[in-house]
Amino acid sequence: MKVGVVGTGYVGLVLGAGLAESGNHVVCGDIDVRKIEVLNAGGIPIYEPGLDDLVERNRAKGRLAFTTDIPTLVREATVIFIAVGTPPQEDGSADLQHVLACARTIAANMDGYRLVVVKSTVPVGTCDKVRACLAQHTTHPFDVASNPEFLKEGDAVHDMMKPDRIVCGTDSERARELLTEVYGTFVRTGNPILFMDVRSSEMTKYASNAMLATRISFMNEIAGLCDRIGADVDKVRAGMGADPRIGSRFLFAGVGYGGSCFPKDVKALVATGRENGLAMRVLDAVEEVNADQKLLLVDKLVALLGPDLSGVHCAVWGLAFKPNTDDMREAPATEVIRGLVGRGASVRAYDPIAMDNARGILSGLPRVEFAEDEYAAVDGADVLMLVTEWGEFRQPDFDLVKERMRGRLVLDGRNIWTPARLRELGFTYLGVGRP
Ligand SMILES: NC(=O)c1ccc[n+]([C@@H]2O[C@H](COP(=O)([O-])OP(=O)(O)OC[C@H]3O[C@@H](n4cnc5c(N)ncnc54)[C@H](O)[C@@H]3O)[C@@H](O)[C@H]2O)c1
Structure with missing residues (x-):
């Protein structure tokens, strides 16, 4: 199958490489010239x-190519995925300008039947808008299908190659057959392609992310109460998660969710509710809890040292919004660091992968430095704050940390360390919802 992917970001690149791996001929397009130059x-x-291996292997086999020439991509592909960004607007609703720009480009350049698949996360009704836009600009036949993406950054290649489900929204038999052909090899072991109507498919993506965000905020609120009453949220989680109706995943307390999806998708769903006369009260609360949670470590420090943190040196470990990605979009670390320097503290931060992106976002702030490694970050620090739970932070050399720090305070924003061990070593340890 000849496949085009318009938008070669986190989603488009993984999708393109994954589809090429199963034998399709894929061209990934983007308007970002630098991105395409790097790939080429x-x-x-x-x-x-x-991802690097997957991309390289398929490029070498001639099944994967990159271009800024979207018109040619459109002329050469039968199935075209739209995987561009849908960032939040001021009122929280999703900005569809990039999706609709793609639709116009596709319409202007198609020369026969095309299946246009909307992979970007878009509000219910967007595929109708894409269809209307295509109809306005072309007389060639087409179908528009919804096919939301469920990959997790950091585990995206696995999610692409072994999806637990593929959701497709379409009312066209031809689109259904094409999507079955494109995705057939990914579901051979039994995980389903779930075909449904377009609106249900669009909604499934938002409902999934909203549910995951809800679990996080729920556990963070429970952790706040555990902190006050002397219960241990990790034990509570184990006890709750053993119930199969609840399940144990996505119940970790911490410093809140970030990333390019949960914050914007929860806001967009709230906006959709508002536009349709329904207050999304649960999701409003999910957002509110999360906004507070991002400042939890700052609040804990203020509770110990007072509101003026002038002269306090903070080491921050982990900047990406989660481990195994360089993505800093809506990362809790940004809020933590802003909160610290806003109260006069100085920060030395380290992340194994996201340093370049972090510099772009944080370097305008006063009293923020970036360290070469995690141990350089703690040099002379009064407090060590763990914000992102990268694997290499799980078993650090705490003797060395102690030697290089000036103070003894450790704030563990992801509950990855054993409180008793840290206390034995002479640290003052505070986690999230741990006695
Ligand atoms: N990142 C994730 O983990 C994830 C997971 C599931 C769904 N999604 C959704 O997928 C979509 C894409 O997300 P992403 O993280 O890949 O975004 P991204 O910002 O990494 O990539 C989007 C790309 O689209 C390109 N682009 C914008 N307008 C274009 C146009 N007119 N023609 C060609 N290219 C254009 C941009 O230059 C950029 O490279 C979003 O709707 C997002 O919500 C993302």
Whole structure:
């Protein structure tokens, strides 16, 4: 199958490489010239474990190519995925300008039947808008299908190659057959392609992310209460998660969710509710809890040292919004660091992969430095704050940390360390919802 992917970001690049791996001929297009240059020079513009091998292998086999020439991509592909960004607007609703710009380009350049698949996360009704836009600009036949993406950054290659489900929204038999052909090899072991109507498919993506965000905010609120009453949220989580109706995943307390999806998708769903006369009260609360949670470590420090943190040196470990990605979009670390320097503290931060992106976002702030490694970050620090739970932070050399720190305070924003051990070593340890 000849496939075009318009938008070669986290989603489009993984999708394109994954589809090429199963034998399709894929061209990934983007308007970002630098991104395409990096890819054509053999590089990868993002950090995603396993993606470089996948891209290289398929490029070498001639099944995967990159271009800024979207018109040619449109002329050469039968199935075209739209995987561009849908960032939040001021009122929280999703900005569809990039999706609709793609639709116009596709319409202007198609020369026969095309299946246009909307992979970007878009509000209910967007595929109708894409269809209307295509109809306005072309007389050639087409179908528009919804096919939301469920990959997790950091594990995206696995999610692409072994999806737990593929959701497709379409009312066209031809589109259904094409999507079955494109995705057939990915579901051979039994995980389903779930075909449904377009609106239900669009809604499934938002409902899934909203549910996951809800679990996080729910557990963070429970952790806040555990802190006050002397219960241990990790034990509570184990006890709750053993109930199969609840399940144990996505119940970790911490410093809140970030990333390019949960914050914007929860806001967009709230906006959709508002536009349709329904207050999304649960999701409003989910957002509110999360906004507070991002400042939890700052609040804990203020509770110990007072509101003026002038002269306090903070080491921050982990900047990406989660481990195994370089993505800093809506990362809790940004809020933590802003909160600290806003109260006069100085920060020395380290992340194994996201340093370049972090510099772009944080370097305008006063009293923020970036360290070469995690131990350089704690040099002379009064407090160590763990914000992102990268694997290499799980078993650090705490003797060395102690030697290099000036103070003894450790704030563990992801509950990855054992409180008793840290206390034995002479640290004052505070986690999230741990006695
Ligand atoms: N990142 C994730 O983990 C994830 C997971 C599931 C769904 N999604 C959704 O997928 C969509 C894409 O997300 P992403 O993280 O890949 O975004 P991204 O910002 O990494 O990539 C989007 C790309 O689209 C390109 N682009 C914009 N307008 C274009 C146009 N007119 N023609 C060609 N290219 C254009 C941009 O230059 C950019 O490279 C969003 O709707 C997002 O919500 C993302």
